[in-house]
Amino acid sequence: MTHHLILPLLIPLFTGILCLLAGDRRWLARSIALLGSTVGLGYAGFLLWTVWSRGLQVTALGSWPPPYGIVLVADLFSALMLAISALMGWVVLWFTFATLDPIRERVGFHALYQFLMVGVNGAFLAGDVFNLYVWFEVMLIASFGLMTLGGERGQLEGGLKYVVINLVSSTILIIAIGLLYGTFGTLNLADLVRLMSETQPPALLSALAMLFLTTFGIKAAVFPLFFWLPASYHTPPVAVTALFGGLLTKVGVYALYRVFTLLFVNQPVYIHDMLLLVAALTMSVGVLGAIAQNNVRRILSFHIISQIGYMIMGLGLFTVAGLAGGVFYVVHHIIVKTALLIIGGGVEHLNGTGQLHELGGQLRQRPVLAMLFLLAALSLAGVPPLSGFFSKLSLLTAAVAERQYAIAIISLLVSLLTLYSMTKIWNEVFWKAAPGSGAVPMPVGSEWGIVLPATILVTLSVLLGLAAGYGLDLSTTAATQLLDANTYLTAVPLP
C-alpha cells in the first residue's frame, strides 16, 4: 500500500487554487501553472516507472479498507495515461502562453486548466465506479468553464451543445451506477470483479453493459453518439481545442477499456462483436465527415472521432495483441492529435481564420510549421517509420490473427482516407498560393510559441516510431494486466 497516489490529484488542485490567488498578475499565474505542471509531469514519470518495475500501486484513502473506503488504483494502463496526459498538459501550457488572449488568462483560465487535470487524473486512478463518475464531473465542469470562457457567440452555441449532451450522459451514468449498486451491493471495482466471478450473471447484466457503453460512448464520441464533438470543438480558443482534443475523449476510451475488461467480459456474449461494429462505423463515419469539412479544426475534430474507432477496435478484438495495439494507439493518438491541433490551431491563430479557402501560402511563409504538420499528418495516416504506422500495424496483425478480416480491411481503407483528408489540409493551407492579393496578414504573436510545443510532440511521435519495440513491450504488459482481472483483484486487498 502506497500513499503517494493522491499526488496526481493534489498537485493540480493546489496549483489551480494558487493560480486563482494570483488574480490579475499574469506572469505569476503562468509561473505557478508551469511549475505545477512540471512537478505533476515529474511525478507521473516516477509513477510510470514505479508501476512498470514494481506492479500495481494502490492507495486506500483515509486507510479505510476496500471495499468500504475509496481506493485509488494505478495499473500500467492508468500510469501510462497519467504520464501522457501530464505531458500534454505541460506541452499545451506553452501553446497557451503563446496564443491565449490576456483577458481570458486573467479571469481564471489557468485555474480551470489545472482543475481539468485534477478530473482527468482522478478518472485514471479511480478504483470504484462512483468515483469514476465524480472525477468525470470534475473534469466536465472544468471543461464547461474552459469551453465557454470568453463568452463569444460561437463559444456559447458550441458550449451549450457540449454541456447538454454531457449532462445527459452523466445522468445515464448515474442510472447505470444505481442499477449496478442495486444488483451487486457494491461499487468497488475489485469487489465487483470478485462478485461477478462468484455469482451467476444477473438478468440485468446486458442492460447494465449497454448503459455503460452508452454513457462512456457519448464521452468517448463513438458512432452514433459523437455529434456533440464536431459541433463544439472548433468554437473555443485554439489552446483549449488542443487540450480537449488530446485528452477528453480519451478519458471516455479509458473508462470503456476499464469497464469492459474488468466487469463485462463476454457477458453479454455479443459485446465484443458489438464493439467491433461500433469501431468500424466510428472510424469510417468519422473520416467521411472529415472529408466533407472545410475548416481546419473541424476536419481535425472529425479525425478524433475516426481515431476513436481504432481504439475501440483494440477493445473489441479482446486479445492481448489487440488491447496492446489499442493502448499503443491511444498513446500515439494523444501525442499526434495534440500536435496537429497545435499546428492547425496555430495557423488559425496566426492568420485569424481556419477556413481552408481563406488560407494558403503557409509553406513559403512558415516552412518550419509546415514541415512539422507534414510529419504529424503522415504519422496520423500511418506512414512508416512514424508512431502511427506501428500502432496501426499492431492492431491489424491482431485483427488478422483473430480472423476479423472485415475490420482489418475497413481500418486500412480508413487510413487511406485519412491520408487523403490530411493531403487536403496540406494542399489548401500550406501548398497552394495565398488567396486574394497575397497580402501577409499581421501575425498576432510569435510563431515560436507554436513551433516549440509542436516540435516536442512531433519528435516524440518520431521517437515512438523508432523505438516502437519498447512501446509495444510497455503496451503489451499493460494489456496483459488489463486482460487478467486477477492482477487487479490481488492488488486491491479485500477482506
Add this chain to the structure above:
Amino acid sequence: MENVIAVVIGVLFASGVYMILRRSIVKLLLGLMMLSHGANLLLFSMSGLRRGAPPLLGDRTARPMADPLPEALILTAIVIGFGITAFTLVLAFRVDQAVNGDNLDDMGSTDR
C-alpha cells in the same frame, strides 16, 4: 412504497425527455433537471426503502439495517447537480443575450 417511487421516477424521466426535445433553452434545462432528479431517486431507491431501521453497522439486532451508502451517493450527485444547474442557468442567460432569443434552432451558426 417502491412502486410509488418507481412511478415517480418514470414520470420524471418521461417529462424530462419531453422537455429536452422542446425548442426553448429554458425548457431544455428544466428537462435536464427532471432527468437528474429521476436518476437521483433511482439511485436512492436502489437499496430498498426501509422505515425506522438504523443505518449503523454496530447495531446487530434482528431489525433490518438501512443502507446509508446510496444516500451518501445521491448527496454527492445532488451537490454536483446543483453546481451544474447553476452553471447551465448562467450559460442559458448568456446564450440568450448572445443569440437574442431562446430558440434552439437559431444556434446553428457554428455548424456551417
